Amino acid sequence: MEDGITVDVLWLYNGEWFYSTEEEWDEGEEGITHRTISWEDDRVLDSGTYTLQLLINDQLARSAEIEVLQPEEEVTTEPSRNLEDLIDPDLMQAWEILAYSNNDLLEDLAGLVNDYGIELVLTEEIDSNGQYVYVHEKKEPGKVYIAWDYWKRKSWEEVSGTLAHELTHAVQHLTSDEKTFGCTIEREYEAYMAEFYVLMETGREDILMDSWSAIYNPKTGKIWKSELWKALKETYSSCPEY
Structure with missing residues (x-):
């Protein structure tokens, strides 16, 4: 030279022409040179193989190539949640009954608290035993409220059952395609079944016998599902079945 x-x-991209220019050699007979390629606006080069060719009189004198890899996507990790910040300390034992049960459904319901950031709150502001409160037409996690008076009067198993009931409504809301989430017999049926599972898993069939004798069969240890559906239709008469 x-x-x-x-x-x-000449620059090739994956074997096809990409960019070319003419230059005058000024590095001497045994000179060493280098070339770079980039966009003027600092855009990232597409992934692929870039080949640099130096030609003299249309004859290839030198060639080199480099492979540009696809940039790795940044993984955005949400900050880990602290259960103590989500669960009222007076409800922790009731939540633990779900979390450490030998029942996949109940364990999954307990996991919703940390997965979605659902708060479990004791309150004097509700008329029912428990209530799932959420913002209408938004897929936000909402909160589960347990009445203070109910918590004082009932056993841990019953409070845990009510948590399971309301957390079932939470998962129904979060997985629903409806813009407005509302009451149906089917949703209440699922919530009550979760509540009953807690009592059965914790050996509190006595509560089922005392409070739900019309729908619980002590001989088989099972719920009369048709009777439960019928009872819910009477209780929630203003709600559609599905």
Whole structure:
């Protein structure tokens, strides 16, 4: 190579022409040179193989290539939640009954608290035993409220059952495609079944016998599902079945 020789600089992208220019060689007979390629606006180069060719009189003199890899996507990790910040300390034992049960459904319901950031709150502001409160037409996690008076009067198993009931409504809301989430017999049926599972898993069939004798069969240890559906239709008469 001699100074003053015209060198064609050709860039290929995956074997196809990408960019080219003519330059005058000024590095002497044994000179070493380098070339870079980039966009003027600092855009990231597409992934693929870039080949640099130096041609003299249309003859290939030198060639080199480099592979540009696809940039790794940044993984956005949500800050870990602290259960103590989500669960009222007076409800922790009731939540633990769900979390450490030998029942996949109940364990999954307990996991919703940390997965979605659902708060479990004791309150004097509700008329029912428990209530799932959420913002209408938004897929936000909402909160589960347990009445203070109910918590004082009932056993841990009953309070845990009510948590399971309301957390079932939470998962129904969060997985629903409806813009407005509302009451149906089917949803109440699922919530009550979760509540009953807690009592059965914790050996509190006595509560089922005392409070739900019309729908619980002590001989088989099972719920009369048709009777439960019938009872819910009477209780929630203003709600559609599905």
